[in-house]
Amino acid sequence: MAATLPPPRLLPSGDSAITVEFSRNIDDAANRRVLALDRALAADPIAGVTETVPTYRSLLVHYDPVEIDFDKLGEKILARAQRPVPAMTKTRRWRIPVVYGGEHGIDLEDVAKTLNTTPDEIVARHVAGDYRVAMIGFTPGWSYLSGLADSLHMPRRQNPRLLTPAGTISIGGVQTGVQCLAGPSGWHLLGRTAVRTYQLHRDPIFLLEPGDNVTFTPVDAKTFAEQDRAAEAGAFIAEQIAS
């Protein structure tokens, strides 16, 4: 089994980090290997490694070059990366409530038109998905999910918006995501959630972990408003379902 896994590419990212690249594309199998290597490094740490950052297709390994050099660290990483991918010992599954359309999802109608269907059908397809947190990046809590139905794939907006609201649920390319903080985005806005994937002074501050499973459940605008107030006070809102 192990022998069939192609070795990842080790790309230098300066003198203090290595990009361990499993694929150049968005690729579910590659992401599983990224998360497996991430777990392997957490379970059996290499001296000198300071931090690991999983992404769709690569694992960024930060290290202290005073402790270990590129070649030695690369060797150790390759050895761990070629072990068979172990099953996830513990998977967390979250149900995240979303208010779709209207002022909360201003692109829902356009997405439906582009894909030659109805807004209700877009919501039904989005809610039917079983997603995995492939990576969290760019800004705190911005969670990129894999598992978007082929029938919802569409190019990003021609002109990215400079400001989209906190809690936006959107689709772009082959991806869907949960955006935590207000910020720029070129994706299509389907709805909003009251769930804060990043919230200071709450324990835990970060709700989702790379590798977690996520499903969405529709709520009406009134429920969203109530949940948003509760979330502001520190409630999780996202429901953790037994794995």
Next chain:
Amino acid sequence: MSKLVIASIGPASSVQDGGRPGAQRYGLVPSGAMDRLALAAANTLVGNEPFMAAVEIGPFGAKFTARGGAVRIALTGAPRNADIAGRAVTSDASATLVDGETLTLGFARGGAFSYLAIEGGVIGEPMFGSLAVNARAGLGSPYARPLQSGDELPAKTASGAPERRIELPTATDAPIRIVWGPQDDEFTDETRKLFVDSEWKISATSDRMGYRLEGPILKHLHGHNIVSDGTVNGSLQVPGNGQPIVLMPDRGTSGGYPKIATVISADLGRLAQIPAGHAFRFRAISMAEAQAEARKFAELLRTLPERLRAIESVDLNIDALHDANVAGHAVSAVDAGTWHAVSMVDIAGPD
């Protein structure tokens, strides 16, 4: 307890320390000082740990007034005129403000960021072990945003320890060193050659997130989109317009543009201090060389306390002081007319 009250301060000034690594997997970037050597030197001068929180001051002037007691400070980084109640303050040295005195800083003359360390460090509430300001994430203390006039920094009352200066390595305008990768294979050999053979300038639109570079257009081999992957301080990403952006401590943790090269960690502070509009070059070195430089830099940081010196008594240049008072600008009383700065970072030279 004393405090430093900010009477005036320009934009791009914030409390920074060694940063808060460890949560990049959640999209939280470490932030921290743009010039780590200057931060560590400032802290060392007032007896602090090297990466304690200090005030990072952008290119504009600033005024700080001590209230409630004396405050001992040290100033490093970008050279600029500085005085306490008319007494010139030397760069790379400590000094004490007695209660009610004001430290006045002029514009940076070469360089971009100065560091004002306070004996005992900036006092605040750490989050993830750091006081560093990251306004986007709502983090930083005592204010989770850039500093403004009227802000107050609580401070330990000055201990009365003798003032010190620190001898730092001589300034250099040598090329900024890089290692290729992680996506140098998204560019042709000619493009990579163009990158290291050309002169670059830092655009005025640069900030703590990234330094935009102006120079020849770098053409991509397969377009400018890649599937997002992780970034580091010093990542040289090349967006669609072919003008590289060096990612700095407030970068996003991931990005979707190819990264042709990465600035070596030992040269990041020197790059951060290049003022907008000044020309510089890059030079590619091997990984082995880059890591040898990283170890040398770590050794320099570790041995900063050995570089502390007593401040000898000097003959004050009374004319210079008089001039300064008349003109409303401070000059060094020790070395009138030239700014006494032994800064690693003044790569632009005197101007």
